Amino acid sequence: MRILSVDDSAATRQFIKKAVDVLGFEFLEAADGREGLEILKRENGRIDLILLDRHMPVMDGMAMLEELKADDKLRMIPVTMVTVEVERAEIQRAIACGAKNYLIKPFTQENLIGKILEGLNIAP
Amino acid sequence: MxxxxxxxxxxxxxxxxxxxxxxxxxxxxxxxxxxxxxxxxxxxxxxxxxxxxxxxxxxxxxxxxxxxxTTNETYWFRDLHPFGILDEVLFKHYADEITAGRKDKIRIWCSACSTGQEPYSIAMTFREFMRENHRLRPDHIEITASDISSTVLFIGKMGRYDNLSMSRGLSEEFRDRYFVRGDKVWTIKDEIKQMVKFQKLNLQENFHHLGRQDIVFCRNILIYFSTEFKQNILRRIASLLRPNGYLFLGASESIIMYTQEYEMLRHAMGLYYQIKQNEEKHHAYSVR
CATH class of the missing domain: 1.10.155 (Chemotaxis Receptor Methyltransferase Cher; domain 1)
Structure with a gap:
């Protein structure tokens, strides 16, 4: 399994990487939505799950999600949105736009692994 | 809101x-x-x-x-004392029983095992005990580890831990003896992993299918329960324990207010509980 973390916080990407390592999956990373889309194109869409930060410079998570879902080659990749605060309208919008699930910071490694498994449709 | x-x-x-x-x-x-x-x-x-x-x-x-x-705070050899008591008191007692032919195996249940640190700590403690007691074998112990969360059980069964998890309570000596170092994570050795059987279990539901146990670990979980449920679960654990069986709680937990069925024991600085002598329990396995 190949997991792409798109997050402007290096510390968050590192935290996510550790959970991905525990699961024994491959980890890829990008610092903003634009970079994330470039990686997806470079990898020809061969990503099994995207963990996508809501708030980022250059291209934020919602913009990237919208581009993903408009692209026939990429729209099937499940997306877990990651954010700091509980913003009902934002969560509702992301789910309506096609995000599979939502992860709210701060989260533990167990929370994260649970969401990754859920995103990949792996029953723990 | x-x-x-x-x-x-x-x-x-x-x-x-x-x-x-x-x-x-x-x-x-x-x-x-x-x-x-x-x-x-x-x-x-x-x-x-x-x-x-x-x-x-x-x-x-x-x-x-x-x-x-639910929250899943856990680490290796948490509070240390329970593992010292196992090593210095209980394993010694049961080893005598086993070598005298009066007992087949020691049965231990970790009732809220989270990501596996507690049951694996018990398994490592037994392996260490075996090093000094050559007549004991790994199949002389049966450790059942349960939790309500499928995710933490999944992690426990994998037995793979990152450096941060490894640093929480585990000595370098045990780490090097019982884990294999990979590129990114540590994996517990099969000799320890095979000693622990994980299963999903909701403490609210009946658990008599686990069979009679010599020792139950019910640590750092009672604090989340109502008084009524604390009493209920302690009664059902009492029913599950073999005569003279033992119960371990978290370091900050006490059961005095909820049940009279256990006697508090002390070893070194640690506390543990034993089913009161000569009062074999015949409670029904009632659940709420």
Missing amino acids: ISLEEFHLIRDYIEKHCGIYLSDEKVYLVETRLTALMFEQGCKSFRELYQKAVLDRTHVLRDKIIENI
């Missing part, structure tokens, strides 16, 4: 299905932990989420709600 009425619906639902009691100041916790789940499930309110959970006969949504509410 979640309304107080909705919070009470969810609170009562959670207590009914896993025993965890959330006081009114936990409104924020429910809001932060369950809002995403509410929308993921296509619900527009917590009342709708509650109704959907009630109608879900597969219990998938119930388990998701519980999983989002």
